[in-house]
Amino acid sequence: MSGPQHLPLHVAIIMDGNGRWAKKRGLPRLAGHKAGGENIRPVAKVFSDCGVRYLSLYAFSTENWNRPEMEVAGLLTLLSKKIDQETRAFHEQNTRLLHLGRQDRMSRRLSKKVQAAVELTKDNTGLTLCLAFDYGGRDEIVQAARRIADAGIRAEDIDEPLLARHLYLPDIPDPDLIIRTGGESRLSNFLLWQAAYSELYFSPVLWPDFGRQDIEQALSEYEHRQRRFGRI
Ligand code: FPP
Numbered sequence: 001m002s003g004p005q006h007l008p009l010h011v012a013i014i015m016d017g018n019g020r021w022a023k024k025r026g027l028p029r030l031a032g033h034k035a036g037g038e039n040i041r042p043v044a045k046v047f048s049d050c051g052v053r054y055l056s057l058y059a060f061s062t063e064n065w066n067r068p069e070m071e072v073a074g075l076l077t078l079l080s081k082k083i084d085q086e087t088r089a090f091h092e093q094n095t096r097l098l099h100l101g102r103q104d105r106m107s108r109r110l111s112k113k114v115q116a117a118v119e120l121t122k123d124n125t126g127l128t129l130c131l132a133f134d135y136g137g138r139d140e141i142v143q144a145a146r147r148i149a150d151a152g153i154r155a156e157d158i159d160e161p162l163l164a165r166h167l168y169l170p171d172i173p174d175p176d177l178i179i180r181t182g183g184e185s186r187l188s189n190f191l192l193w194q195a196a197y198s199e200l201y202f203s204p205v206l207w208p209d210f211g212r213q214d215i216e217q218a219l220s221e222y223e224h225r226q227r228r229f230g231r232i
Contacts, residue, residue: 017182
């Protein structure tokens with residue numbers, strides 16, 4: 001397994017392939033999302049056991065509102081159920097839960113639930129799990145620009161650290177490794193600012209099937225990458 005010096009501090013995952021997983025089994029797409037949701041806690045446990053400190057998961061993008069109404073409603077219900085069913089277990093595992101994204105387009109009830117889960121787990125010292133829901137990288141940068149303008153900050157005082165401090169979760173380090181499951185090779189608007197120097201890893205495995213061996217393979221490949229951050 002990877003030595004600590006070559007272990008990513010922060011791994012971010014684009015959980016793709018739920019729909020195809022369901023289709024292969026002749027099931028509705030939502031059954032794929034349900035299976036995908038069930039894979040979150042086991043995957044978080046493997047990363048945590050390996051020593052990864054931050055895990056970010058892309059569960060719903062700003063563009064996902066354009067999916068059929070039934071699928072959107074299903075994903076919102078799934079989020080609500082997941083919070084009800086899993087917050088306690090995450091809390092008992094000393095996991096700190098954070099939300100990444102907007103809360104102004106979900107119901108007040110769901111937003112309160114999200115905030116309660118964050119509040120309950122805020123002092124936990126184990127894995128930090130950031131769930132990206134109604135998240136878009138471009139949207140995040142736009143919101144940051146708005147907050148900077150609202151604060152009356154002068155143009156000449158705007159630099160990279162200042163902009164970074166206005167993103168959703170300014171205290172979370174940039175991801176060292178971004179994994180996308182499901183065989184596509186793109187970022188799909190995930191963590192655009194933070195991904196500047198992230199290592200990218202694409203796995204053909206569909207998200208509901210992504211398990212310990214696949215994680216170990218990704219971490220082992222990361223271990224051999226040379227990160228130069230623009231230097232030589
Ligand atoms: C991509 O698969 C996955 C999503 C858009 C949703 C991700 C959601 C989960 C893993 C579970 C939900 C968890 C919570 C907490 C709400 P896709 O539908 O694009 O798959 P496809 O490319 O095979 O069609």
